[in-house]
Amino acid sequence: MINKIIRVAIAIIGFFLGYQLLALALYFNKIIKLIDPDSIPALITELAGGLIFAIIFFILSSGLIRDGVKAKEWIENRLQKTPMRDILYGFLGLMMGLVVANLFVRAFVSIPWIGGYLPIIANIVLGYLGASVALKKKEELSGIINLPNLLNQKKNTAPTIVNWVKPKILDTSVIIDGRIADICKTGFIEGTLVIPGFVLEELRHIADSSDALKRNRGRRGLDILNKIQKELNVDVEIYEGNFDDIAEVDSKLVKLAQILDGKIITNDFNLNKVAEFQNVQVLNINELSNAVKPVVLPGEEMVVQVIKDGKETGQGVAYLDDGTMIVVDGGKKHIGETIGVMVTSVLQTAAGRMIFARPKSLT
Incomplete structure (x- = not known):
């Protein structure tokens, strides 16, 4: 029943379309006079044209309905896969395009015949352009239209504080490292974690590597991402865009951070x-x-286990629980023993902190 009603509606649309087209053709014939206007009965011609178009549209209506259903399903699938941010920016761009179109066509509405159709054309073209440009420039718009997190304002208190939290962009190395999940768990990371699609692609290539070590590292990185997304209370956003004109992943990360005004972890x-x-x-x-390691000052005492000899003659090497290296002068003869040492100096390097000490027996 509904199918028949839709077919009749399509036929009616075809009738009015044919009627208007024939009326437009007769109007132009009066101007250019290809056929004697007085020899053509206008109303009968327009009605005949409308009837012909109605029959054609009714015959084609089954195919039009079938194609319309497919188009509806395709649009629904695309909308389900499209991030909400893209939908909002597309809607914003569409609204701006329609506003510009309606302001633009006001000057041309008075043109006979064409003026009546121009608003439709302008709304379609400028609406599409507005939505398309907004989607292509969504990264720049994110930097301009930044929705701040507003803290709850209590009555009769100071004004609301605006908290501008920048997004944090993860690179491949820090995902494979795994410590980012523990840091997120402690709550020290604020804001949205952005995981670029090109980083996911690099992780996938590493996980599919023929080298066992690389393959394990890649799979570990994917496991860490799943843990962050499913087990931790952290906002995670997958950035689907790519910079095809940039080859290096590091350069893409820097470019993305500039666009989103974010920080790279x-x-x-x-x-x-x-x-x-x-x-x-x-x-x-x-x-x-390195910053959260315990501070060690010269003169402090500690108990360590010397596990190997050092680079210099007579030196022994020990490690703290956090991995900090302790170079023990005269500790070579104590390899394999747990001894008390006194710190003599602390050296901070780009690789980390190094502690120099000597056995307490020598002090």
Whole structure:
């Protein structure tokens, strides 16, 4: 029943379309006079044209309905896969395009015949352009239209504080490292974690590598991402865009950080330097790890186990639980023993902190 009603509606649309087309043809015939206007009965011709179009549209209506159903299903599938942010930006661009179109066509509405159809054409063209440009420039719009997190304002208190939290962009090395999941679990990371699609692609290639070590590292990285997304209370966003004109993943990360006005989380020393050179903020996991290690001062005493000899003659090497290296002068003869040592100096290097000490028996 519904199918028949739709077919009749399509036929009616075809009738009015044919009627209007024939009326337009007769109007132009009066101007250019290809056929004697007085020899053509206008109303009968227009009605005949409308009837012919109605029959054609009724015959084609089954195919039109079938194609319309397929188009509806395709649109629904695309909308389900499209991020909500893209839908909102597309809607915003569409509205701006329609506003411009309606302001633009006001000057041309008075044109006979064409003026009546021009608003439809302008709304379709400018509406599409507005939505298309907004979607293509969504990264730039995200930097301009930044929706701040507003803290709850209590009555009769100070004004509301605006908290501008920048998105954090993860690179491949820090995902494989795995410590980012523990840091997120503690709640020290605020804002949205952005995982670029090209980083996921690089992880997938590493996980599919023929080298066993690389394959395990890639799979570990994917497991860490699943843990962050499913088990931790952290906002995670997958950035689907790609920069086809840029080959290096590190350069893509820097470009994305500039567009989103975000920070890169990494433990890659080279990426750290490149990002700083281009005025992109970097959160380095290794620097964080060094910063939270216990402070050791010269003169303090500790108990360590000497496990191997050092580079210099007579030196022994021990390690703290956090991995900090302790160079024990005269500790070679104590290899394999647990001894008390006294700190003589502490050296901070790019690779981490190094402690120099000597056995208490020598003090």
